[in-house]
Amino acid sequence: LRGKTLVKEFDAFPQLEQLPLWGFDGSSTMQAEGSSSDCVLKPVAVYPDPERKNGVLVLCEVMMPDAKTPHASNTRASIADDDGAWFGFEQEYFFYQNGRPLGFPEAGFPAPQGPYYCGVGFGNVGDIARKIVEEHLDICLAAGINHEGINAEVAKGQWEFQVFGKGSRKAADEIWLARYLLQRLTEKYGIDVEYHCKPLGDTDWNG
16 A cells, blocks of 8 residues: 555545546565666545645556556456446455554463453453444444444454445455554554454464
């Protein structure tokens, strides 16, 4: 996930066809050689950005300099778009702080799994995570993302949200935008998001 900000002026909330192509230095993202580094950003979805005054979230595909050929990293372009298909995503993730899951002690492990799943109370979920996931839910709903719900997961510091969408590309777009909004939100809390299914390796902790 990457982000750039472009300041533009429109008479009303812009439609997709009104949004311009843009670009970035692909050599800085390891998507191009330095001698030919131009990559093109092609807008493919637009949503309100609730965290900005008159803000717009624009999801883009990465294209080659001809603006027609998808970049090798652009797997969205290869999706067979089925407007009638429904997809439900459960996005599990860990909050990380200081190199370990949120709520883990500096050495060793917290109390065993059991009370954390759908848990409530400071001893189970701490004092920051709930604030983040509730705020993220509100932001996603305000952006028009079909966010279905949240819950604490089995391991300490692990959470989940659900997105349900109609249309193969639209559903995928919304889970990616929800991830982006989560990672942008956690910046102000000094927390990172870890999507690896089992970041603690070969242990008894959930994956």
